[in-house]
Amino acid sequence: MKHPHGKTEIGARPAAGPIADARGGLRLVVDGTRGVTSLVEALHGQIQRFAPPLRRREGLPNDASADAAGDGLPPTRGITGLVYRSIQGGTRLVGDGLDGLLAPFDSALSGAAPSPRRDAMVAALNGVLGDHLLRSGNPLALPMQLRQAGRPLDPQALGATAPGHVLLLVHGLCMSDLGWRRNGHDHGETLAHALGAAPVYAFYNSGRHISQNGRALAEVLEQLVQQWPVPLQRLTIVGHSMGGLVARSAIAQAGAAGHHWPALLRQLVFLGTPHHGAPLERAGNWLHRVMDLSPYVAPFTRLSRLRSEGITDLRHGNLLEADWQHNSRFDHADRRTPVPLPEGVDCYAIAATVGGPDTPGSLLGDGLVMIDSALGRHRRAAMRLHLSDDHCWVGHGIHHLDLLSDPVVYRKMLGWLQT
Secondary structure, three states, rough: OOOOOOOOOOOOOOOOHHHHHHHHHHHHHHHHHHHHHHHHHHHHHHHHOOOOOOOOOOOOOOOHHHHHHOOOOOOOOOHHHHHHHHHHHHHHHHHHHHHHHHHHHHHHHHOOOHHHHHHHHHHHHHHHHHHHHHHHOOOOOOOEEEOOEEEEOOOOHHHOOOOEEEEEEEEEOOHHHHHHHEEEEHHHHHHHHHOOEEEEEEOOOOOOHHHHHHHHHHEEEEEEEEEEEEEOEEEEEEEEOOHHHHHHHHHHHHHHHOOOHHHHEEEEEEOOOOOOOHHHHHHHHHHHHHHOOOOOOOOHHHOOOOOHHHHHHHOOOOOOHHOOOOOOOOOOOOOOOOOOOOOOOOEEEEEEEEEOOOOOOOOOOOOOOOOOHHHOOOOOOOHOOOOOHHEEEEEEEOOOOHHHOHHHHHHHHHHOOOO
16 A cells, blocks of 8 residues: 555555544444434334243344344334434434534544554454444444554565564454553564564454455555565464464465465464354353343344454354355354365464463363363364474463463463574
């Protein structure tokens, strides 16, 4: 991407500035008001109809619009329906009017440099609602971008002194590229310095499907290879949590697209990556299904359906479009296509437990990801990643986020990557 001021940035520049943020926030308020109105109307309608306490569901919708609507309950009618339609129409009219007033000032004030706090808040919002932000054209939706020091990466600015080795860091759900700095430590900076590499950070909308982010990452990495100021000799990737899944998806899709960058990939490290899903999302989906059994509770499943496509992909660890494209993303069955680790690449996995090695239940994991999932183990042989024992490590007394700053984790990665 060619920046207006002559810089060559990789990936689209996200909308930034006070007006863009105000417009994005306003659209979310309008969407939220309309959503609450729809929820109240659905509950009101069920009470009016004296529906039985339990109902039989014929199946779950499989398209985005049905997912957003949620429960398939009929709207209210007559005067009651007219009132709800008026509230919906009035809310939309006010929102469109305010958005139209702000739009002319957007480009004039878009040059303000985003702050780390703002980036963190927008990243968290994208993780939870990123698919909705994208579908609704909200300026808060993040595009895939490569960054350095919290700013868009401009390879040409590095000049001929740029190293021929790039260390790519891919963050997890609801995180930003600046989230790699934790407790005064940044794995990217310290590892890159020790390896003589240039640290590059992905910054993306973690609420999109993992397969969509994987394809976008594959494309910007192909741009990176073409625009790097010196011939790129080596690529190393470290993915934390969802970031490891996005990296695997990118590698698989890049191979299918005939990209050149996978040939430069030498090492791949997973930090607490839920290769086979996370239990919290599976538990949340079971709760969603139980709530859907009663017409009086079913309207509230609209709130459950608000969780993003990225979050629901974490139920089993979906990597490809085929894993979700023809099914409801709330289907509890594991329909993944097996994706093996890339050939010719040294792959490593780090898992953690919140307790000590002798603590009962320590095998449950780091608070978010189970050990077997983090190490690629599965009861089905086709789904196993077949990582060798010397390429796996389990840390104890380490929470999921502490993997980003734990000194023992850093030393383990450094030992692997220096080989």
